Amino acid sequence: MFSKETYIKRRKLLKETVGNGLILLFGNDENPMNYTDNTYHFRQDSTFLYFFGINRPSLAAIIDCDSGEEWIFGNDFTVEDFVWMGPQPTIASLASEVGITKTDAIYNLTKLLDKHSKERKVHFLPPYRGDNKIKLFEWLGIAPNEQAKKVSIALINAVVNQRNYKTPEEVSLLHKAVDISVDMHKLAMRMAKPGVTEAQIAAAVQEVAVGAGGQTSFPIIATINGQTLHNHYHGNTLKEGDLFLMDAGAEIPMGYCGDLSSTVPVSGKFTSKQKDIYNICLESHNAAIEMLKPGVAFKDIHLNSARTIVEGLKDLGIMKGNVEDAVANGAHALFFPCGLGHMMGLDVHDMEDLGEMYVGYGGNPKSTQFGLKSLRLGRKLEKDFVLTIEPGIYFIPELINQWSATNHNADYINFKKLKEYHSFSGLRNEEDFLITETGYQLLGKPKPKSIKDVEAEWTKGL
Amino acid sequence: MFSKETYIKRRKLLKETVGNGLILLFGNDENPMNYTDNTYHFRQDSTFLYFFGINRPSLAAIIDCDSGEEWIFGNDFTVEDFVWMGPQPTIASLASEVGITKTDAIYNLTKLLDKHSKERKVHFLPPYRGDNKIKLFEWLGIAPNEQAKKVSIALINAVVNQRNYKTPEEVSLLHKAVDISVDMHKLAMRMAKPGVTEAQIAAAVQEVAVGAGGQTSFPIIATINGQTLHNHYHGNTLKEGDLFLMDAGAEIPMGYCGDLSSTVPVSGKFTSKQKDIYNICLESHNAAIEMLKPGVAFKDIHLNSARTIVEGLKDLGIMKGNVEDAVANGAHALFFPCGLGHMMGLDVHDMEDLGEMYVGYGGNPKSTQFGLKSLRLGRKLEKDFVLTIEPGIYFIPELINQWSATNHNADYINFKKLKEYHSFSGLRNEEDFLITETGYQLLGKPKPKSIKDVEAEWTKGL
Numbered sequence: 001m002f003s004k005e006t007y008i009k010r011r012k013l014l015k016e017t018v019g020n021g022l023i024l025l026f027g028n029d030e031n032p033m034n035y036t037d038n039t040y041h042f043r044q045d046s047t048f049l050y051f052f053g054i055n056r057p058s059l060a061a062i063i064d065c066d067s068g069e070e071w072i073f074g075n076d077f078t079v080e081d082f083v084w085m086g087p088q089p090t091i092a093s094l095a096s097e098v099g100i101t102k103t104d105a106i107y108n109l110t111k112l113l114d115k116h117s118k119e120r121k122v123h124f125l126p127p128y129r130g131d132n133k134i135k136l137f138e139w140l141g142i143a144p145n146e147q148a149k150k151v152s153i154a155l156i157n158a159v160v161n162q163r164n165y166k167t168p169e170e171v172s173l174l175h176k177a178v179d180i181s182v183d184m185h186k187l188a189m190r191m192a193k194p195g196v197t198e199a200q201i202a203a204a205v206q207e208v209a210v211g212a213g214g215q216t217s218f219p220i221i222a223t224i225n226g227q228t229l230h231n232h233y234h235g236n237t238l239k240e241g242d243l244f245l246m247d248a249g250a251e252i253p254m255g256y257c258g259d260l261s262s263t264v265p266v267s268g269k270f271t272s273k274q275k276d277i278y279n280i281c282l283e284s285h286n287a288a289i290e291m292l293k294p295g296v297a298f299k300d301i302h303l304n305s306a307r308t309i310v311e312g313l314k315d316l317g318i319m320k321g322n323v324e325d326a327v328a329n330g331a332h333a334l335f336f337p338c339g340l341g342h343m344m345g346l347d348v349h350d351m352e353d354l355g356e357m358y359v360g361y362g363g364n365p366k367s368t369q370f371g372l373k374s375l376r377l378g379r380k381l382e383k384d385f386v387l388t389i390e391p392g393i394y395f396i397p398e399l400i401n402q403w404s405a406t407n408h409n410a411d412y413i414n415f416k417k418l419k420e421y422h423s424f425s426g427l428r429n430e431e432d433f434l435i436t437e438t439g440y441q442l443l444g445k446p447k448p449k450s451i452k453d454v455e456a457e458w459t460k461g462l
Numbered sequence: 463m464f465s466k467e468t469y470i471k472r473r474k475l476l477k478e479t480v481g482n483g484l485i486l487l488f489g490n491d492e493n494p495m496n497y498t499d500n501t502y503h504f505r506q507d508s509t510f511l512y513f514f515g516i517n518r519p520s521l522a523a524i525i526d527c528d529s530g531e532e533w534i535f536g537n538d539f540t541v542e543d544f545v546w547m548g549p550q551p552t553i554a555s556l557a558s559e560v561g562i563t564k565t566d567a568i569y570n571l572t573k574l575l576d577k578h579s580k581e582r583k584v585h586f587l588p589p590y591r592g593d594n595k596i597k598l599f600e601w602l603g604i605a606p607n608e609q610a611k612k613v614s615i616a617l618i619n620a621v622v623n624q625r626n627y628k629t630p631e632e633v634s635l636l637h638k639a640v641d642i643s644v645d646m647h648k649l650a651m652r653m654a655k656p657g658v659t660e661a662q663i664a665a666a667v668q669e670v671a672v673g674a675g676g677q678t679s680f681p682i683i684a685t686i687n688g689q690t691l692h693n694h695y696h697g698n699t700l701k702e703g704d705l706f707l708m709d710a711g712a713e714i715p716m717g718y719c720g721d722l723s724s725t726v727p728v729s730g731k732f733t734s735k736q737k738d739i740y741n742i743c744l745e746s747h748n749a750a751i752e753m754l755k756p757g758v759a760f761k762d763i764h765l766n767s768a769r770t771i772v773e774g775l776k777d778l779g780i781m782k783g784n785v786e787d788a789v790a791n792g793a794h795a796l797f798f799p800c801g802l803g804h805m806m807g808l809d810v811h812d813m814e815d816l817g818e819m820y821v822g823y824g825g826n827p828k829s830t831q832f833g834l835k836s837l838r839l840g841r842k843l844e845k846d847f848v849l850t851i852e853p854g855i856y857f858i859p860e861l862i863n864q865w866s867a868t869n870h871n872a873d874y875i876n877f878k879k880l881k882e883y884h885s886f887s888g889l890r891n892e893e894d895f896l897i898t899e900t901g902y903q904l905l906g907k908p909k910p911k912s913i914k915d916v917e918a919e920w921t922k923g924l
Contacts, residue, residue, distance in 0.1 A: 031493055033505040034808075035815035036590045038680050040502040041694075043495040080832075082860045083799050086690035128498045130592020134606045144596045203673035211665035213697065218500050228548035232503075235675065337545050346496075353497035370542075398544045 001053045001097065001254070002169060008099040010162060011051050015065045017158035021121030024113070024139075025051065026132045027059035027074075041215055046346035047125060047159055047354075049255045054094045060109055060135070061100075066120075071102040073109035113139050123152035125159065128353045153358075160358045163351055164343065165384040171434055171443075173256040174345070174386060177217070178432050178444025180250035181258030184208045185447050188222065189264045189454060190461025192244040198222045198234040201246070209250040217257035217348045221247035226263060227394045227426035229338055242266040243274060243425050249348060257348045259388050260447055261430030268458045270451055277393050278427055278451060280312030284391040285429050285449070288340055292381065292389075292433055292440035298360075299378035302340035305391045306332040306371075310412075313393075318421065321412045331412035333371025334403055335395070341388040342376035344432055349376060350386075385435040386443065392428030395421045463515045463716070464631060469560040472624060473513050477527045479620035483583030486575070486601075487513065488594045489521035489536075503677055508808035509587060509621055509816075511717045515560045521553070522571055522597070523562075528582075533564040535571035575601050585614035587621065590815045615820075622820045625813055626805065627846040633896055633905075635718040636807070636848060639679070640894050640906025642712035643720030646670045647909050650684065651726045651916060652923025654706040660684045660696040663708070671712040679719035679810045683709035688725060689856045689888035691800055704728040705736060705887050711810060719810040721850050722909055723892030730920050732913055739855050740889055740913060742774030746853040747891050747911070750802060754843065754851075754895055754902035760822075761840035764802035767853045768794040768833075772874075775855075780883065783874045793874035795833025796865055797857070803850040804838035806894055811838060812848075847897040848905065854890030857883045 014023070027048045030039040044055050052061055052072065059074040072095045077088045092103045113122065117140060124140075126148060127133045133144040142150055166174065184205045191201050202222040209216045223231040224238055226245030238244055244266050249258035263278065265271070270278055284305040291301045306327045313319040313335065319326060326332060343350040343359055351359045357366060360377035367373050377387060400422065402408070404415045432443040448457045476485070489510040492501040506517050514523055514534065521536040534557045539550045554565045575584065579602060586602075588610060589595045595606040604612055628636065646667045653663050664684040671678045685693040686700055688707030700706055706728050711720035725740065727733070732740055746767040753763045768789045775781040775797065781788060788794060805812040805821055813821045819828060822839035829835055839849060862884065864870070866877045894905040910919045 028496075031495075031502065032590045033493075033502075033680075034490075034508050034590075035811065035813075037814065038810060040493065040495075041681065046496050079860050079864050082690075083856075083858055084690070084692045086687060086693055086695070087860055128494045130594075130596055132592075134592055134595060138607065145600065197673075197675070199675045200673045203669040203671075206672060207665040207669040209665075210668060211659075211662045213659075213661045218495075219503060225548060228544075228546070230546045231548055233548065348500060349497065351497075352499060394545075396545055398541050398549055402541050 004097060004099045006169070007051065007053050011063060011070060013162060014051065014158055015063060015068060017161065018065050018123060018152075018154055020065050021123055022113075022116055023063040023065060023123045023155060025061045025063070025125070026127065026135065027052075027054070027061070028057060028129060029131045030057045031129070043215075044255065046255060046351070047163070049346055050163055052100070053098045055253075056094065058106075059091070060106065062109065062112060069102060070100050071104060071109070071112070072100050073104050073106050075105050110139055121152070123155035125155060126151045126353050126355070156354045156358050157363070160351060160354055163345060164359065165382070166345060166386050166434065167384075170256065170345070171386070173252060173254055174258070174432070174434070174443050177214075177250050177252045177256045178258035178260070180209060180212050180214070180252070181248065181260045182445050182447045184248050184250060185246060185260050185262045186457055188244070188246045188248075189262060189448060189457040192238060192264045192266050192458065193461065194238055194240050194266055197237050198224065201244075202234045205246070205248055212250065212252070214250055214252045217249040217251035217259060221245065224266070225425055226428070227396045227424075229392075229394065238266045240267045241271070243427055245425070245427060247428075247430065255346045257344055257346070258444060259344055259348045259430060259432060261390055261392075261428045262447065262449070262454070263427035263429065264454050264458055269455060273424070275451060276316055277424065280309060281391055281393045281427055282429060282449065283312065284308035285389060288389045288391065289431075289433070289440065292435060293438060294381055294383050294435060297378065297380045298341070298387070299375065302375050302378070303327055305340050306336060309336050309391065309393060317417045318414055319412055320414050326409075326412035329409055329412065330369045330371050331409035333369075334399060334409065334413060335393050336391060337371050337374065337394065337396070337399070338392065339375030339377065341390055344386050344388055352376070381435045383435055383437050386432065387435070388430055388432050390428055390430035392426060394426030395424040396426070397422050463559065466559060466561045468631070469513065469515055473525060473532060475624060476513065476620055477525060477530060479623065480527050480585060480614075480616055482527050483585055484575075484578055485525040485527060485585045485617060487523045487525070487587070488589065488597065489514075489516070489523070490519060490591060491593045492519045493591070505677075506717065508717060508813070509625070511808055512625055514562070516556045517715075518556065520568075522568065524571065524574060531564060532562050533566060533571070533574070534562050535566050535568050537567050572601055583614070585617040587617060588613045588815050588817070618816045618820050619825070622813060622816055625807060626821065627844070628807060628848050628896065629846075632718065632807070633848070635714060635716055636720070636894070636896070636905050639676075639712050639714045639718045640720035640722070642671060642674050642676070642714070643710065643722045644907050644909045646710050646712060647708060647722050647724045648919055650706070650708045650710075651724060651910060651919040654700060654726045654728050654920065655923065656700055656702050656728055659699050660686065663706075664696045667708070667710055674712065674714070676712055676714045679711040679713035679721060683707065686728070687887055688890070689858045689886075691854075691856065700728045702729045703733070705889055707887070707889060709890075709892065717808045719806055719808070720906060721806055721810045721892060721894060723852055723854075723890045724909065724911070724916070725889035725891065726916050726920055731917060735886070737913060738778055739886065742771060743853055743855045743889055744891060744911065745774065746770035747851060750851045750853065751893075751895070751902065754897060755900060756843055756845050756897060759840065759842045760803070760849070761837065764837050764840070765789055767802050768798060771798050771853065771855060779876055779879045781874055782876050788871075788874035791871055791874065792831045792833050793871035795831075796861060796871065796875060797855050798853060799833050799836065799856065799858070799861070800854065801837030801839065803852055806848050806850055814838070843897045845897055845899050848894065849897070850892055850894050852890055852892035854888060856888030857886040858888070859884055
């Protein structure tokens with residue numbers, strides 16, 4: 001937990017920015033797997049963590065922007081609860097650690113809302129958990145399917161404009177999370193041998209994050225089918241010639257995330273065909289890093305990466321035509337259908353549910369073009385932003401077949417040559433960066449990413 | 463997945479038992495951690511798995527008991543989804559594997575319900591996920607806080623009366639789940655050494671379950687504070703003299719669970735004081751197993767275990783007075799505040815959200831006495847039930863202080879002698895059993911539980 005003053009300062013700024021009305025912020029509840037009391041690991045809401053730091057289920061907070069009052073609501077435990085949970089601090093004592101003196105039972109939250117909500121604005125963020133949608137319905141009478149329309153844009157912008165800029169104490173925690181993430185990736189590179197299963201690697205990598213006292217920051221991608229971007233199936237066994245792609249990161253107990261990707265040849269050496277594609281991707285990756293600094297639009301860095309990929313694929317005869325035109329027409333998106341990176345912090349896609357338009361585009365609309373519409377970050381970079389760089393090259397048979405059948409972007413794609421790559425799968429690297437006053441800083445210790453370094457790490461696992 | 467005929471037969475029996483009306487069964491959705499697209503691992507609803515076998519999010523099913531018609535509703539994926547998820551089978555093809563020919567988009571489920579729900583009974587089970595509560599609200603107009611009152615008892619009983627009796631093919635899967643769970647416990651016994659953290663053991667044990675392609679069947683308890691019954695805090699480091707208690711089990715991909723507990727001395731040898739308590743608990747455990755057979759009420763086995771514990775604690779001078787009276791007054795519950803065991807199957811506490819009254823008590827009410835009210839299973843045992851045996855002895859300082867301050871059950875408890883045990887912590891063993899025609903069968907391979915076997919397993923980790 002940060003100092004009491006940190007949380008007080010954050011809430012003070014929030015109140016000033018929102019200006020008036022009541023701010024209602026939900027903590028998360030325990031989340032059932034297959035029945036109420038059999039729960040997944042508890043994950044507090046990130047915005048609640050940011051402003052209140054309390055990692056306990058079933059809390060809610062109200063901040064009165066006009067009077068400045070702040071409450072945390074929740075129900076205390078009894079001795080009978082202690083039998084099952086062990087002794088628990090009171091909500092009042094937890095709240096006092098973050099500078100809040102008013103606490104009360106949930107029942108009194110509803111009374112407070114009843115008293116104020118008719119004549120005053122109640123600001124709330126988009127709810128993403130069913131349980132919190134139901135609370136919004138029961139407390140404010142807003143039906144679940146009406147809630148998205150009634151969220152407070154003022155509150156969203158205020159939260160985004162605080163959480164987007166990472167303080168030195170946050171950056172130091174992000175370094176820690178990425179350090180653990182690097183250990184996860186080195187282990188995977190050493191383990192990726194013929195006969196090992198995807199599940200075994202995913203399990204061992206998860207152990208690193210959990211054994212460090214945290215969790216994985218998102219469901220691990222550990223696959224020989226890297227062409228599927230969010231592949232969570234772990235049922236395959238690695239074999240000679242496969243590329244093994246892992247996208248995984250650690251979340252430390254205070255909630256900060258790491259997010260890295262690696263691709264390793266299961267045979268220990270990249271084939272010449274794999275080297276060609278890997279190096280195009282790496283060139284695109286390194287070119288993106290070199291562009292990182294305040295004032296540069298991330299969308300331009302993304303498009304530059306796309307051009308680098310098109311140039312590389314042209315050299316291999318897979319693409320053709322004018323590079324600028326190819327990218328303008330979205331032809332690169334057959335191989336690079338996603339974004340170059342995203343903001344990262346307490347969420348691996350930071351504040352995704354507040355809306356990428358606000359977080360990554362400063363309130364401006366996103367492109368609707370296939371590929372570009374998946375770019376989560378487009379705005380001009382600023383000092384203290386934290387983001388990922390993760391270009392990839394993917395050969396997705398279903399997408400290739402669809403484009404090929406309709407001759408989509410046929411001016412830029414050599415579909416005949418492309419047939420040689422149908423079963424190539426896909427690859428990417430990913431690293432995390434802080435934007436500094438003059439450029440960037442790599443978060444965490446370096447991860448093997450050159451062909452030489454990846455092959456050397458693989459060899460250590462022999 | 464079981465054979466098509468298995469699922470057809472299960473649904474046929476369900477329709478016959480419920481008799482009339484529409485049965486609405488929900489599958490589960492993906493479950494967000496900190497934003498919509500960052501999800502926990504997917505866990506299908508167990509009753510949905512039992513009747514439909516399809517392990518995919520966001521499905522719902524309707525069974526018309528009168529016409530016999532059966533539908534599965536869900537939305538198919540597009541090529542653009544394949545980019546992120548890989549190619550996915552259609553819902554129609556998944557449904558046909560379990561003998562269902564009618565499938566449709568979710569939108570048409572609401573139309574079907576609109577058409578029928580006014581004049582016909584719609585049976586549904588108690589929803590435990592917020593998202594499904596919202597669907598019930600949107601599809602049938604029943605507000606979340608009204609839903610518990612409107613569940614179908616006929617459907618609950620019909621489901622319980624099928625799922626409570628495990629078939630040989632289910633038992634064979636339960637054996638597999640428990641076998642993996644035994645491996646998890648042996649690993650923990652070998653790892654439980656001074657200087658190791660609870661988190662490291664929990665992580666390594668989770669790796670066994672996940673590496674086998676499954677998950678843990680519930681959040682792991684791995685603690686030096688075994689007196690806290692559901693202790694999920696893993697922040698301590700093990701030290702000489704501690705007892706390390708683990709309660710953990712594997713869930714295999716088809717959803718079946720194992721559930722075991724072990725207690726191991728971190729120094730490798732139980733102290734004489736630890737041995738005394740451990741052996742009382744083990745005697746109670748073994749006595750319970752010997753009573754397992756059809757026709758015996760599990761409540762009587764529980765009470766017999768309680769008496770065994772009281773006798774043992776009397777020998778140590780911690781308890782006193784008449785044993786029968788002590789148990790009748792619930793005095794044992796200071797040390798054994800929970801139940802002896804519970805039904806197990808696709809859920810680790812099988813069907814807990816359908817109501818223990820139905821699952822474990824054949825529809826009869828549970829006791830309200832402290833201790834006995836936490837006994838999840840009381841009914842007469844029948845062939846093909848699967849259950850756990852897990853008596854424990856716990857020294858819970860907060861509860862001891864409460865009882866001592868009020869002289870609660872002072873006729874049976876020697877609070878002065880008990881002071882010597884305030885920091886003892888707690889211990890238990892747990893194993894899983896099938897009730898057979900004449901007695902019982904242990905599920906999975908045997909787990910070390912005698913003092914000799916536990917110490918021997920610990921030694922293997924040196």
